[in-house]
Amino acid sequence: MKRQLRNQVDIHPASGRGYVHVCPTCGQPMTLHDLRDGDQAYWCHACGRGHRAGDPPQGALREQQAS
Numbered sequence: 001m002k003r004q005l006r007n008q009v010d011i012h013p014a015s016g017r018g019y020v021h022v023c024p025t026c027g028q029p030m031t032l033h034d035l036r037d038g039d040q041a042y043w044c045h046a047c048g049r050g051h052r053a054g055d056p057p058q059g060a061l062r063e064q065q066a067s
Contacts, residue, residue, distance in 0.1 A: 018063060018064050019061040019062065019063060019064060020061070020062050020063075020064050021042045021053075021056065021060055021061065022059075022060060022061075022062045023044035023046070023047055023049065023060075024057050024058065024059035024060050025044070025047050025049060026044065026046055026047050027062075028044055028046050028047075030042035030043055030044050030050070030060075031043055031045070032053065033050075035052075039052055039053070039054065040052070040053040040054075041053055042056070042060070
């Protein structure tokens, strides 16, 4: 979990439940992978870009649609 060092509003929800990790560039769902350093990251195979699971960029979380 990332600790806030400044008095800024967190743009991400406190829980990932109900959200899908999507690529902020193309909007496609991302796959979760384990990294060599023990962390996890999401990867977009279409764009060839990714981000660490604990530090998603703005636009990487989208509310999951009810089925």
